[in-house]
Structure formats: C-alpha cells, structure tokens
Amino acid sequence: xxxxxxxxxxxxxxxxxxxxxxxxxxxxxxxxxxxxxxxxxxxxxxxxxxxxxxxxxxxxxxxxxxxxxxxxxxxxxxxxxxxxxxxxxxxxxxxxxxxxxxxxxxxxxxxxxxxxxxxxxxxxxxxxxxxxxxxxxxxxxxxxxxxxxxxxxxxxxxxxxxxxxxxxxxxxxxxxxxxxxxxxxxxxxxxxxxxxxxxxxxxxxxxxxxxxxxxxxxxxxxxxxxxxxxxxxxxxxxxxxxxxxxxxxxxxxxxxxxxxxxxxxxxxxxxxxxxxxxxxxxxxxxxxxxxxxxxxxxxxxxxxxxxxxxxxxxxxxxxxxxxxxxxxxxxxxxxxxxxxxxxxxxxxxxxxxxxxxxxxxxxxxxxx
Amino acid sequence: xxxxxxxxxxxxxxxxxxxxxxxxxxxxxxxxxxxxxxxxxxxxxxxxxxxxxxxxxxxxxxxxxxxxxxxxxxxxxxxxxxxxxxxxxxxxxxxxxxxxxxxxxxxxxxxxxxxxxxxxxxxxxxxxxxxxxxxxxxxxxxxxxxxxxxxxxxxxxxxxxxxxxxxxxxxxxxxxxxxxxxxxxxxxxxxxxxxxxxxxxxxxxxxxxxxxxxxxxxxxxxxxxxxxxxxxxxxxxxxxxxxxxxxxxxxxxxxxxxxxxxxxxxxxxxxxxxxxxxxxxxxxxxxxxxxxxxxxxxxxxxxxxxxxxxxxxxxxxxxxxxxxxxxxxxxxxxxxxxxxxxxxxxxxxxxxxxxxxxxxxxxxxxxxxxxxxxxxxxxxxxxxxxxxxxxxxxxxxxxxxxxxxxxxxxxxxxxxxxxxxxxxxxxxxxxxxxxxxxxxxxxxxxxxxxxxxxxxxxxxxxxxxxxxxxxxxxxxxxxxxxxxxxxxxxxxxxxxxxxxxxxxxxxxxxxxxxxxxxxxxxxxxxxxxxxxxxxxxxxxxxxxxxxxxxxxxxxxxxxxxxxxxxxxxxxxxxxxxxxxxxxxxxxxxxxxxxxxxxxxxx
Numbered sequence: 001x002x003x004x005x006x007x008x009x010x011x012x013x014x015x016x017x018x019x020x021x022x023x024x025x026x027x028x029x030x031x032x033x034x035x036x037x038x039x040x041x042x043x044x045x046x047x048x049x050x051x052x053x054x055x056x057x058x059x060x061x062x063x064x065x066x067x068x069x070x071x072x073x074x075x076x077x078x079x080x081x082x083x084x085x086x087x088x089x090x091x092x093x094x095x096x097x098x099x100x101x102x103x104x105x106x107x108x109x110x111x112x113x114x115x116x117x118x119x120x121x122x123x124x125x126x127x128x129x130x131x132x133x134x135x136x137x138x139x140x141x142x143x144x145x146x147x148x149x150x151x152x153x154x155x156x157x158x159x160x161x162x163x164x165x166x167x168x169x170x171x172x173x174x175x176x177x178x179x180x181x182x183x184x185x186x187x188x189x190x191x192x193x194x195x196x197x198x199x200x201x202x203x204x205x206x207x208x209x210x211x212x213x214x215x216x217x218x219x220x221x222x223x224x225x226x227x228x229x230x231x232x233x234x235x236x237x238x239x240x241x242x243x244x245x246x247x248x249x250x251x252x253x254x255x256x257x258x259x260x261x262x263x264x265x266x267x268x269x270x271x272x273x274x275x276x277x278x279x280x281x282x283x284x285x286x287x288x289x290x291x292x293x294x295x296x297x298x299x300x301x302x303x304x305x306x307x308x309x310x311x312x313x314x315x316x317x318x319x320x321x322x323x324x325x326x327x328x329x330x331x332x333x334x335x336x337x338x339x340x341x342x343x344x345x346x347x348x349x350x351x352x353x354x355x356x357x358x359x360x361x362x363x364x365x366x367x368x
Numbered sequence: 369x370x371x372x373x374x375x376x377x378x379x380x381x382x383x384x385x386x387x388x389x390x391x392x393x394x395x396x397x398x399x400x401x402x403x404x405x406x407x408x409x410x411x412x413x414x415x416x417x418x419x420x421x422x423x424x425x426x427x428x429x430x431x432x433x434x435x436x437x438x439x440x441x442x443x444x445x446x447x448x449x450x451x452x453x454x455x456x457x458x459x460x461x462x463x464x465x466x467x468x469x470x471x472x473x474x475x476x477x478x479x480x481x482x483x484x485x486x487x488x489x490x491x492x493x494x495x496x497x498x499x500x501x502x503x504x505x506x507x508x509x510x511x512x513x514x515x516x517x518x519x520x521x522x523x524x525x526x527x528x529x530x531x532x533x534x535x536x537x538x539x540x541x542x543x544x545x546x547x548x549x550x551x552x553x554x555x556x557x558x559x560x561x562x563x564x565x566x567x568x569x570x571x572x573x574x575x576x577x578x579x580x581x582x583x584x585x586x587x588x589x590x591x592x593x594x595x596x597x598x599x600x601x602x603x604x605x606x607x608x609x610x611x612x613x614x615x616x617x618x619x620x621x622x623x624x625x626x627x628x629x630x631x632x633x634x635x636x637x638x639x640x641x642x643x644x645x646x647x648x649x650x651x652x653x654x655x656x657x658x659x660x661x662x663x664x665x666x667x668x669x670x671x672x673x674x675x676x677x678x679x680x681x682x683x684x685x686x687x688x689x690x691x692x693x694x695x696x697x698x699x700x701x702x703x704x705x706x707x708x709x710x711x712x713x714x715x716x717x718x719x720x721x722x723x724x725x726x727x728x729x730x731x732x733x734x735x736x737x738x739x740x741x742x743x744x745x746x747x748x749x750x751x752x753x754x755x756x757x758x759x760x761x762x763x764x765x766x767x768x769x770x771x772x773x774x775x776x777x778x779x780x781x782x783x784x785x786x787x788x789x790x791x792x793x794x795x796x797x798x799x800x801x802x803x804x805x806x807x808x809x810x811x812x813x814x815x816x817x818x819x820x821x822x823x824x825x826x827x828x829x830x831x832x833x834x835x836x837x838x839x840x841x842x843x844x845x846x847x848x849x850x851x852x853x854x855x856x857x858x859x860x861x862x863x864x865x866x867x868x869x870x871x872x873x874x875x876x877x878x879x880x881x882x883x884x885x886x887x888x889x890x891x892x893x894x895x896x897x898x899x900x901x902x903x904x905x906x907x908x909x910x911x912x913x914x915x916x917x918x919x920x921x922x923x924x925x926x927x928x929x930x931x932x933x934x935x936x937x938x939x940x941x942x943x944x945x946x947x948x949x950x951x952x953x954x955x956x957x958x959x960x961x962x963x964x965x966x967x968x969x970x
Contacts (some may be wrong), residue, residue, distance in 0.1 A: 264926055361919040361920055365936055
C-alpha cells in the first residue's frame with residue numbers, strides 16, 4: 001500500500017467558482033466571473049508548473065465550487081493543464097452541476113479522459129431545492145445524465161442530502177426512488193450539517209430532530225442495498241465495482257495532491273491547506289498552511305478514516321505503516337472496545353461492528 | 369504613635385450601596401495611594417471580587433490623614449462584605465474597630481442588610497457615622513433617606529454628610545467626622561499583650577500570616593508568642609501594616625491593626641478569633657472573640673479526577689485559613705468516590721468557595737446539591753443530625769424529622785407585595801406580619817424552611833420585585849415536618865449523590881421535575897436509560913433517556929481531517945467533566961438539578 005518514498009497517486013483540484021451559492025455550502029467558492037476565472041487559470045498553471053506532479057496518477061478528482069461553471073474555453077484550458085498527468089488515471093471524476101452542463105462541456109470532459117461524473121442531485125423535491133438555494137429542478141438532473149452518457153461518461157454518481165429543514169420522510173423516499181430510477185452507479189447521501197458561515201446558519205435554519213434524522217438514515221441504509229447499492233462507507237453506496245477509487249484513497253489514508261485555492265493535500269507526513277482566499281491565491285498560488293503529522297496523529301487518523309469503511313481497516317497495512325500492531329498501538333482502549341463488541345476483527349480486517357456503525361464517533365472517542 | 373491619633377473603623381452597607389467605592393475615595397484622598405496605582409475598588413483584591421463587583425473578604429489598610437485640627441491621624445480602614453451570606457465576615461471586622469461608617473444609597477434608602485449590619489455594629493458598641501451616598505444621581509432622595517435612617521434605625525442624621533463616593537463629593541466631611549466622631553482606641557501599651565486574630569492567610573514562602581488588632585501591650589519582632597486557644601508558640605519574624613501593600617514595621621502596639629509572620633507552617637495553629645499573647649509576660653485571659661457563625665448549607669465537593677483528592681484537601685485547608693466559616697470533613701459517595709462534605713454560610717458563599725477552588729487551585733469539581741442539616745429522631749429516642757440526604761436512615765427506623773426554619777424579613781415596595789407573598793407561599797412559607805415602614809414601603813415577615821430558601825430564593829425575590837425587595841433572615845430553630853428521602857435511580861441503580869430530602873406533599877411533583885430535568889441534562893448514551901425517582905423503595909416518577917441512535921460525521925474526505933479530529937477531541941473533553949456512575953455518564957450540572965422545580969419557570 002503506502003510507500004512513504006513514493007509520490008502520491010491521487011490528485012484533487014478545487015475549482016473555486018459557482019454560478020450561485022447553495023445555502024448549505026461552506027467550501028471555498030466565489031460567484032463566477034469570466035475575468036477572475038481567467039486569472040485563476042493563470043495561477044493554476046503556475047502552481048502546476050512548480051509542483052512536480054506524479055505523471056502516473058491513478059485517480060483524479062475535480063471538485064468545487066462548480067467545475068462546470070467555467071465556460072467551455074476555460075474548461076478546456078483547465079483540463080489541458082492536467083493532461084500530462086492524467087493519462088494513466090483509472091478513475092477521473094468531475095463534479096457536475098446540472099444547470100451549467102452543456103453537451104459541449106460533456107464532450108470536452110470525455111475528450112480529456114474524464115470517465116466518472118458526480119452530480120449534485122441533492123433532493124427530488126423542487127420545493128426543497130429552492131429552499132436550499134439550488135437553481136435546478138429534479139428533471140434537470142436527468143437531462144444532465146443523458147448529456148454525459150451521450151458523451152460516453154456512464155459512470156455517474158449522484159449526491160443526495162437529507163435531514164433538510166422541512167423535509168419529510170415521504171420527501172426522502174420520493175428522492176431516493178427517483179435517484180435510483182435514474183440508474184446511477186453510485187450514490188452519496190449526506191445528512192445536512194449546518195456549518196458556520198453558510199446561508200443556512202445565517203438564516204437560523206436548524207436540521208431535523210435527531211430521531212427523524214436517524215429514521216432517515218435507517219431507511220437509506222436498509223433500502224439502497226435492496227436496490228443493488230451496497231453501502232461501503234458511512235454515506236456512500238455503489239453498484240458492485242463502482243466504489244469511488246479516489247475517495248478510497250482518503251479512507252485508506254494515502255497521500256494525495258491538493259491543487260488550487262481551498263484544496264488540501266497530504267504528502268510525506270504533512271497535510272497542507274492551500275490558501276482559501278482567491279485574491280491571495282492569485283497573488284501567490286503556492287501559499288499554504290502546513291500541518292506536520294506526528295506518528296500518533298497518523299495512527300489515530302488512519303483508524304478514524306479506515307473505520308468509516310464498512311469493511312473496516314486492514315490490520316497488516318496498519319502494522320506495515322507504523323511497525324506496530326493496532327492492538328499494541330491502542331492497548332487497553334482497543335481491548336475494551338473489542339471485548340464490548342464495538343469493534344470486530346475478521347481475518348486481516350478490523351471493523352466497527354454493524355450495531356455500532358451508526359455510532360462511529362462514540363467509538364472513535366474511546367480510542368482518542 | 370499616640371493612641372489618641374489612631375482611628376480604627378470599618379464601612380458597612382447593604383450590597384451595592386457604595387461601600388468599596390467610598391473606601392477607594394478615602395484611600396485616594398488620604399494620599400496613601402498614588403493615582404497611578406488606583407484600580408477601581410482597590411480593596412477588592414480577589415479577581416472574583418472585581419468580576420462580580422462584590423466584596424467577599426475583609427481587608428485592612430492603614431492610612432494617614434492630616435486633619436483640620438492640624439494633627440496627623442492614623443486610620444485603619446477595614447472593608448467589609450455586604451451580602452447576607454457574609455455577615456460573619458462583618459462581625460469579624462467589627463471586633464477590630466471602634467467605629468463604623470454606615471453608607472446608605474439615597475436612591476434606595478434603608479435596606480434589609482442596612483439594618484442587619486447596623487445592629488451587628490451596635491452589638492459591638494461601635495460608634496456609627498451615617499453617610500448618605502449617591503446624591504449626584506437624578507433619583508437621589510437625600511432628605512427622605514435621612515428621615516428613614518432616623519425613623520427606622522434611630523440614628524441622628526442631622527450631621528450626616530451627603531456624598532457621592534463616585535465623584536468624591538463631600539468625602540472630605542466623612543474624613544473629618546472620622547476624627548471627630550469615632551473614639552480613639554483605649555488600651556495600655558505596657559500591659560501584657562492581647563491581640564485579636566481577625567483574619568489570616570497563607571503565604572507559600574512565609575507560612576501563615578495573621579491579621580491582628582492589638583488591644584493591649586506590644587507585639588515586636590523577636591517576641592515569642594502564644595496563641596491562647598491552640599497553645600501554639602512561635603517567634604515573631606515580621607510585623608507590618610498594609611497601605612494597601614504590605615509594609616514592614618518594627619512592632620505593633622495597643623490600638624494598632626496590622627499583621628505578623630512567624631514561619632507558621634501549621635494552618636491549624638491559627639484560629640481566627642483567637643488571642644495572641646507573649647510567652648514571657650502572658651495575659652491572664654484571652655479577649656472575647658466574636659460571634660462565630662455556623663454553616664447553614666452543606667454540599668459534597670468531589671474532584672472530577674479522583675487522583676486529585678489530596679489536592680482538594682490541601683486547597684480546602686488553605687482556604688479555611690482566611691475563611692474560618694468554611695467547614696469540611698471527608699466523605700465517600702458510591703457514585704462520586706472520595707470527597708468532602710462542606711458547610712457554608714449560604715449559597716453565595718458556597719459558590720464563591722467553589723469558584724475559588726477551581727480558579728485558584730486549578731481543580732475540576734463536582735458539587736452535589738446543597739442541603740441543610742436535618743434532625744432525625746429515631747424510634748429508639750435518639751437524634752442524629754443529617755447533612756447529607758443519602759445518610760438519612762430507613763423510614764422504618766425514623767420516628768420523626770425536623771428541619772431548620774428561618775424568620776425572613778423582606779423589605780418591599782407596595783407594588784410587589786403580591787409577587788413576594790406568592791413566592792413565599794410557594795416555598796412553604798408561613799406568613800407572620802406585615803408592617804408599613806413608611807408610605808409605600810413595607811416589611812413582610814415570613815417563617816420559611818431554610819431548605820426552601822437556600823437555593824434560588826434570593827434570585828427569585830430580586831426578579832419578582834424588579835430588584836426592589838431586600839432580604840435578611842435568621843435561624844429560629846427546628847420544626848417537625850413530614851419529610852422523606854427521595855432517591856434517584858439511573859438505569860436501575862440508585863445514585864447516592866442525587867438523593868434529596870423533600871416534603872411528602874411535594875414528593876410527586878419534585879420527582880417528576882427532577883427526572884425530566886435529568887433527562888434533559890444527561891447526554892444520550894448507546895443504550896436506553898430509565899430515570900426513576902423513588903420514595904421508600906416505591907417508584908413515584910419515571911422517564912427514559914432514549915438511546916443515541918446516530919453519531920457519525922456525514923462527510924469526511926481528505927480536506928478536513930484535522931478539524932474533524934478536533935471535533936472528536938472536543939466531545940471527549942466535554943465528557944471529562946462528567947462522572948461515570950455505573951454505566952451512565954452524568955454531567956456536573958445534573959447533581960445540582962435536583963434543586964430545580966417543575967412548578968417554576970426555568
């Protein structure tokens with residue numbers, strides 16, 4: 001698995017522009033302006049030129065913001081900048097906003113090797129979409145999927161949100177059924193967390209009560225597998241073989257590059273957060289905050305990420321990476337959790353027991 | 369200095385009437401304190417005192433004043449607290465003085481503590497100087513206030529200075545009156561030493577420092593002295609005064625107020641109220657101490673971290689040194705482990721001690737709900753005093769139970785009489801009398817169980833009267849009541865630290881209130897937790913804390929791992945201040961929750 005001397009095999013690129021602001025979003029984003037986006041591309045070109053990126057990347061993920069908020073020319077330029085290192089990518093994902101995708105943009109993406117799309121579906125109800133500040137309808141998602149499939153991108157994931165203010169169980173069922181009927185390969189379902197500095201927080205919105213949220217999560221975790229989507233992570237479901245390879249890099253706690261304002265990366269026992277403000281990025285695209293990760297940090301974080309996977313974490317990889325076994329590293333704390341049956345070992349994997357999977361935070365706290 | 373040029377006095381007042389502000393002006397106007405050294409409320413040393421704007425500890429400073437008669441006078445000013453809980457401190461400072469300045473806020477007039485403190489001063493034969501404060505305020509009624517003092521207390525106010533302690537207006541008149549009205553100390557410099565210890569504190573380098581008022585004789589460096597009550601003997605190493613910084617002097621003589629250090633390592637040897645004399649020429653008998661106050665309120669204090677039990681012990685020892693009213697003894701709780709049952713003068717006192725322990729000694733404490741002392745008469749005719757509800761014996765062994773009652777005098781304007789009476793009735797009060805003090809103002813007297821007023825009575829009184837009502841109370845003895853112990857069970861296990869003694873007629877209501885409150889306070893855990901209230905083994909109220917159903921982070925990818933990890937760390941940190949009792953994690957506040965009532969707004 002991870003070889004510390006090896007260059008990262010994954011790359012994340014953050015596009016910090018949006019055509020409009022979603023009320024729940026706290027990622028780095030700015031309203032799209034053509035000129036600002038041009039200058040951003042100049043900065044990105046500079047950043048890439050200074051970074052000796054592994055030409056043999058295995059996975060690439062373009063997120064945002066809204067990558068498709070760029071115009072066609074800009075989208076082409078951005079993809080070209082990545083071309084030298086994406087040739088061998090097994091999985092090359094781009095986030096798609098249904099309202100800003102055109103046939104031409106879909107073709108461009110495919111031309112440059114993008115073979116997976118992640119669409120912000122959010123919810124099936126146009127009423128709730130409007131409440132969230134989204135400017136598309138449920139129907140637009142269907143259209144976007146058709147455009148992508150025509151361009152040859154059939155591996156499509158849909159992002160859904162639940163526990164939205166005013167959302168009912170019936171709304172969620174309708175959204176899930178509609179999403180499934182669109183036949184994506186992958187589904188991510190996130191319960192809404194209202195972060196500071198979001199429009200929701202400023203408007204004083206609150207998520208649903210804990211019980212309804214838990215009911216919704218239970219419904220999701222029991223229904224989607226019946227429809228052929230296996231749960232492989234807390235919030236992620238996939239048709240067999242369509243698990244996100246890029247996101248598995250995070251959960252396996254492997255290294256990855258982070259490009260552009262607001263992106264994070266992890267290389268060589270350091271995590272870095274690129275500068276968040278766009279003007280600052282344009283001025284100096286190499287500005288970042290670096291957090292060096294100690295052995296203890298890395299051990300805990302490996303577990304924190306690994307246990308998010310339904311199959312759990314590989315014990316041999318842990319031992320290989322840290323030269324100490326999981327049980328030795330976490331001593332009594334681990335023993336207690338194993339005796340209580342909150343953690344389980346099966347072969348080479350340690351996992352959070354199914355009965356406690358939805359309480360993972362409580363389990364992790366005990367390991368801190 | 370010749371005794372006739374010494375004046376020892378204190379300032380007494382109802383809380384917030386301007387006592388400490390006047391002390392500050394006096395300090396300034398006697399040139400003792402340079403303006404640049406001036407912090408507001410100079411005598412309120414403790415961080416806590418400044419923050420809360422109250423005086424908790426008494427403080428003594430020496431000032432020199434050049435009077436109009438051309439002589440230089442030495443003033444010893446002793447600041448006193450104004451809150452009802454600390455009347456004990458007041459009585460200590462009074463014992464060291466010949467006179468008292470009575471400050472009355474002319475926007476509020478005579479209040480309950482104005483009366484209580486004046487009576488204390490009169491009991492100590494002090495000369496009282498009335499001073500009318502806050503005359504610069506728009507709503508000041510100086511003539512009215514003077515008349516009130518004359519009518520209610522019976523002090524002549526024809527001479528009383530009309531001052532503003534805030535601006536310094538007419539404070540010079542107060543200084544002159546100290547010289548002319550307050551008597552000089554009497555006492556024979558050549559008699560055997562008799563010095564009253566009125567306070568003490570611990571200095572890590574010099575041991576216990578004793579604050580004394582020398583009544584007779586002299587106290588000098590090198591003297592071998594004896595504490596007459598404890599018998600401990602020491603050699604005096606330093607003597608001094610405060611101005612308000614410590615200043616060393618060669619010795620203290622009859623009439624003086626000051627401090628001495630003698631490398632006293634044992635806290636137990638110095639008792640406030642004891643008399644110091646010399647070994648070589650001892651006094652034949654000690655001075656009369658002063659009215660010692662007994663704690664009225666008890667609670668259990670436990671370190672959150674059991675390993676810090678000894679640290680807590682040590683901290684209590686040191687705090688008791690300058691707060692003799694604090695009492696404590698070790699106790700054990702099944703739920704909380706090893707700790708102390710502590711006695712306090714009142715709730716504010718309890719609060720202050722807890723906060724000082726946490727701040728000054730860096731301790732994390734769990735505090736059980738305060739309780740009074742119940743007298744439990746057993747079937748065999750014997751009586752036991754119970755200061756911890758968990759120790760109440762089984763009902764089958766009890767003949768009857770008595771609880772302490774107080775006589776509460778509440779001063780209140782006409783418009784709030786109804787609200788105040790309703791409050792007292794809700795607290796099982798028995799109406800006694802109502803007197804009109806003057807047009808529009810009344811004193812209502814109620815007899816109330818002490819247990820009903822120790823918690824939030826004062827706050828409620830203030831809020832139901834928009835701050836206009838004031839309270840004084842005194843213990844009047846024990847009365848038989850139908851009292852029962854109510855136990856709280858979490859997940860089927862009785863938690864001793866949550867037991868409470870209630871009146872049988874209120875048991876059901878209190879039980880439901882407490883269980884509901886606990887349900888709100890105890891975080892959901894991975895299993896369902898039944899919360900029950902039981903009297904004599906019979907469950908009278910119950911609710912359930914539902915199990916935690918979902919506790920995961922929705923999103924966790926590459927970017928925000930550090931932030932997510934911090935979130936987990938924060939959650940875990942929060943639990944550190946909770947106590948694991950059996951299988952249930954209980955937050956600190958839960959132990960106090962047994963006091964909130966369901967019949968009152970939270």
